[in-house]
Amino acid sequence: MKIAVCIRRVPDTTAKITIAGGGTAIDPAGVKFVINPYDEFAVEAAIALKEAAGAGETVTIALGDDSVQETIRTTLAMGIDRAVHLQGTGSADGLATARVLADHLRGGGYDLILFGKLAVDDYGQQVGPMVAELLELPCATAITALEVADGSATVEREIEGGTEVATCPLPAVLTCDKGLNTPRLPGLKGIMAAKKKPLEVVPVEAAAGQATIVSLALPPERPAGRIVGEGAAAVPALIEALTSEAKVL
Amino acid sequence: MAGSSEYTGVDFYDMDSLLSEEERAVRDTVRQWVTEALIPVIGPAYIEGRFPKELIAGMAELGLFGANLPEEYGCAGLNNVAYGLIMQELERGDSGIRSFASVQGALVMYPIHAFGSEEQKQYWLPRLASGEEIGCFGLTEPDFGSNPGGMITTARETADGWVLNGTKMWITNGSQATVAIVWAKTGAIDDPKSVRGFIVPTSTPGFTGKDQHGKLSLRASDTSELHLQDVHVPKDALLPHSGGMKSPLKCLTQARYGIAWGGVGAAMACYDEARRYAMNRVMFDRPIAATQLQQERLAEMLTEITKGQLLSLQLGRLKDRGTMTPQQVSLAKRNNVNMACEVAREARRLLGANGILIEYHSMRHLANLESVYTYEGTHDMHSLILGQEITGIAAY
Numbered sequence: 001m002k003i004a005v006c007i008r009r010v011p012d013t014t015a016k017i018t019i020a021g022g023g024t025a026i027d028p029a030g031v032k033f034v035i036n037p038y039d040e041f042a043v044e045a046a047i048a049l050k051e052a053a054g055a056g057e058t059v060t061i062a063l064g065d066d067s068v069q070e071t072i073r074t075t076l077a078m079g080i081d082r083a084v085h086l087q088g089t090g091s092a093d094g095l096a097t098a099r100v101l102a103d104h105l106r107g108g109g110y111d112l113i114l115f116g117k118l119a120v121d122d123y124g125q126q127v128g129p130m131v132a133e134l135l136e137l138p139c140a141t142a143i144t145a146l147e148v149a150d151g152s153a154t155v156e157r158e159i160e161g162g163t164e165v166a167t168c169p170l171p172a173v174l175t176c177d178k179g180l181n182t183p184r185l186p187g188l189k190g191i192m193a194a195k196k197k198p199l200e201v202v203p204v205e206a207a208a209g210q211a212t213i214v215s216l217a218l219p220p221e222r223p224a225g226r227i228v229g230e231g232a233a234a235v236p237a238l239i240e241a242l243t244s245e246a247k248v249l
Numbered sequence: 250m251a252g253s254s255e256y257t258g259v260d261f262y263d264m265d266s267l268l269s270e271e272e273r274a275v276r277d278t279v280r281q282w283v284t285e286a287l288i289p290v291i292g293p294a295y296i297e298g299r300f301p302k303e304l305i306a307g308m309a310e311l312g313l314f315g316a317n318l319p320e321e322y323g324c325a326g327l328n329n330v331a332y333g334l335i336m337q338e339l340e341r342g343d344s345g346i347r348s349f350a351s352v353q354g355a356l357v358m359y360p361i362h363a364f365g366s367e368e369q370k371q372y373w374l375p376r377l378a379s380g381e382e383i384g385c386f387g388l389t390e391p392d393f394g395s396n397p398g399g400m401i402t403t404a405r406e407t408a409d410g411w412v413l414n415g416t417k418m419w420i421t422n423g424s425q426a427t428v429a430i431v432w433a434k435t436g437a438i439d440d441p442k443s444v445r446g447f448i449v450p451t452s453t454p455g456f457t458g459k460d461q462h463g464k465l466s467l468r469a470s471d472t473s474e475l476h477l478q479d480v481h482v483p484k485d486a487l488l489p490h491s492g493g494m495k496s497p498l499k500c501l502t503q504a505r506y507g508i509a510w511g512g513v514g515a516a517m518a519c520y521d522e523a524r525r526y527a528m529n530r531v532m533f534d535r536p537i538a539a540t541q542l543q544q545e546r547l548a549e550m551l552t553e554i555t556k557g558q559l560l561s562l563q564l565g566r567l568k569d570r571g572t573m574t575p576q577q578v579s580l581a582k583r584n585n586v587n588m589a590c591e592v593a594r595e596a597r598r599l600l601g602a603n604g605i606l607i608e609y610h611s612m613r614h615l616a617n618l619e620s621v622y623t624y625e626g627t628h629d630m631h632s633l634i635l636g637q638e639i640t641g642i643a644a645y
C-alpha cells in the first residue's frame with residue numbers, strides 16, 4: 001500500500017503570537033514552528049498501517065518555503081520513508097493549495113491520501129476535501145478510527161451525540177481527528193536517520209487564490225488567573241468568588 | 250514570557266539559534282517524553298522512595314542510553330551537545346531519572362566502549378542501549394569517597410580468571426543492576442596505578458547488592474551497597490584497556506559533563522514553576538509577581554540559568570571538537586549544580602507553604618540537588634581541582 005501524508009508547518013500552539021506590519025499575517029520572528037498537530041495523527045496512521053502490513057511506502061508531501069523541510073524531517077524521524085517538498089508559497093486560498101497538491105498526487109499511485117482535519121493556524125478545513133474532489137476520490141473527514149482491508153477503508157467519525165461508521169473503496173482521501181491514535185515521539189535514531197532519507201524538492205507555481213485575508217486580530221487579553229487557596233480551606237473563598245465576581249452561582 | 254501551562258523551557262538568550270535542527274529535535278523529543286511520561290509518575294515514586302522502573306522501556310525506545318556512542322553498537326550516535334540536552338531535559342524531570350541514564354550511559358556503556366575489547370563492546374553495548382541489561386558503577390567505598398584511589402577492593406588473578414573482594418557504597422542502580430562495572434586493585438593496596446575495571450554480572454555467586462535506606466534526597470533512584478565476597482569472574486571480565494585511576498576518572502568526566510547540563514535542567518524547572526506561581530498567587534490584592542522582592546528573585550534565577558546554559562553549550566562544543574579538558578568540566582559541574590541548588594531553594598521559598606509539597610517540584614529538586622552537589626566529585630573537590638589548575642599546587 002502506498003500512502004501519502006500531506007502536512008503543514010504551523011506556529012506552536014504554545015507560541016506567543018504577534019501580528020506583522022500589514023495586519024494580514026503573523027510575525028514569524030521568535031515563533032517556534034511545529035508540524036500541525038492534526039497532521040501528526042495522519043503521520044502516525046500512515047506509519048502504523050505500513051507496519052501492520054509489513055510492506056508498502058509512506059510519503060510526506062508538504063507545500064511551503066524551505067523552512068518546511070525541518071517539519072518534513074520530523075515526519076521522517078517518526079518513520080515516514082521519504083518526502084516531497086513542493087517548493088512554493090502557500091496560499092490563504094484553500095483551493096489554490098489543493099490544486100498544487102492534487103497536481104502532484106495525481107498519477108502517484110497512492111492508495112490512501114491522509115490529511116489533518118484542519119491546520120491550527122487558519123482553521124480552513126478545506127484542503128483535504130478539495131483534493132479529494134479534484135482527484136475525484138471518495139473522502140471522509142475528521143476520522144477517529146481507521147481500518148483498511150480488502151481494498152477499502154472503514155472509518156469512524158464522531159458526530160453529534162454518537163459515532164458514525166462509514167466505508168469507502170481505495171484509493172481515498174481521509175482527514176484525521178484527535179482520538180485516531182497517539183502519535184509516537186521521534187526517537188533519537190529516527191532523528192539521525194531522517195537526514196539520510198530521500199527528500200525530493202519540486203518547485204511549484206501556485207495560482208493566485210480568489211480568497212484573500214483582509215485582516216487578523218488577536219483575541220482580547222485574558223486577565224491573569226489567581227489561586228484563592230489550597231484544598232478544602234479554599235472552598236469558601238472560591239464560592240464567594242464564583243458568586244459575587246464571576247456570578248456563575 | 251507568560252503564557253500557556255505547558256513547559257516550554259527557558260531561553261532568554263535565544264540559545265535555540267545556536268543549536269542545529271537535530272539538536273533541537275532531540276531536545277524537543279526528550280522534553281515531551283518528560284512531560285508525558287516522567288512528570289505524572291515522579292511525585293508518588295519520590296514519596297514511596299522507589300525508582301520508577303516503568304520508565305526504562307520508554308527511555309530505551311527513544312534511544313536515551315549511551316546516545317553519544319556509535320550506531321554500530323546499537324546507540325544513536327549523537328554529538329555531545331545533543332547528549333547534553335538529553336541530560337538537561339531528563340533532569341528537568343528529576344535528578345534521579347537523569348542519574349539512572351548517566352550511570353547507564355556514561356559510567357557503564359562508556360567504559361566498555363573506551364576500555365573494552367571488541368567482543369565486550371559487541372556483546373554488552375546493544376544490550377545496555379536497549380535496557381535489556383541495567384548497569385551500575387562501583388567505585389566509591391565506605392572509607393574512600395573523595396579519594397577513590399585509596400580503595401581497598403582487590404582483584405587477584407587466578408589460573409582461569411579473577412577473584413574480587415571488597416565493599417562498594419553509594420552505588421546508583423546497584424540493587425537492580427544486572428551488571429556492575431567494578432573498580433579494584435590488581436596489585437599492592439597502596440598502588441592506585443594497579444586499579445582496573447571489571448564487568449561483573451550481578452548474578453555471579455558472592456555478589457550481593459542491598460539498597461541503602463533512609464535517604465532524604467534522590468528518593469526516586471536506588472542507591473545501594475555492593476558486597477563482593479570471593480567473586481570469581483573469567484579472564485574476559487577484565488576491561489583490557491583500563492589501567493590506573495585515570496580510567497575511572499575518565500568515566501567521571503563523561504558523567505560530570507552530563508551533570509553540568511542536568512543542573513541547568515533542574516534550575517529551568519524550578520524557575521518555570523516559580524514564575525508561573527508568582528503570576529497567579531495573589532497576596533495583598535495583587536500577584537506576588539508584582540512585588541519587587543519576587544521580581545528580583547526571578548531576575549537572579551533567569552540570569553544564573555542563562556549563564557549556566559552558555560557554559561554547558563560551549564563545553565559541549567569543546568567536547569565535540571575534542572579539546573575539552575577535565576578541569577573545564579569541573580568548572581561547569583561546580584557552577585551549574587551549585588547554581589541549581591540556589592535556584593531551587595529560591596523557587597521553593599517563593600512558593601511559600603505550597604513550596605514544601607510534592608505537588609510542586611522545587612523542593613524535590615532542591616533535595617535531589619544536594620546529592621548531585623556531593624556525587625561525581627563534591628563541590629569542594631572541584632574547587633580543589635580548579636585550584637590546582639590555577640596554581641599548579643594540589644591542595645587535596
Ligand SMILES: Cc1cc2nc3c(=O)[nH]c(=O)nc-3n(C[C@H](O)[C@H](O)[C@H](O)COP(=O)(O)OP(=O)(O)OC[C@H]3O[C@@H](n4cnc5c(N)ncnc54)[C@H](O)[C@@H]3O)c2cc1C
Pocket residue numbers: 352386387388389391392393394395396418419420421422467472620623624625626627628629630633644645
Ligand atoms: C545518591 C548518591 C549516589 C551515588 N552514586 C554513586 C555511584 O553510582 N557510584 C559510585 O562509585 N559512587 C557513587 N556515589 C558516591 C559519591 O561519589 C561520593 O559520595 C562522593 O565522592 C563523596 O564521597 P564521601 O561521601 O565519602 O564524602 P567525603 O569524601 O568523606 O567528603 C566529606 C566532606 O569532606 C570534603 N572533603 C573531602 N576531601 C577534602 C579535601 N581534601 N579538602 C577539603 N575538603 C574535603 C568533601 O567535599 C565533603 O564536604 C553516590 C553518592 C550519592 C550521595
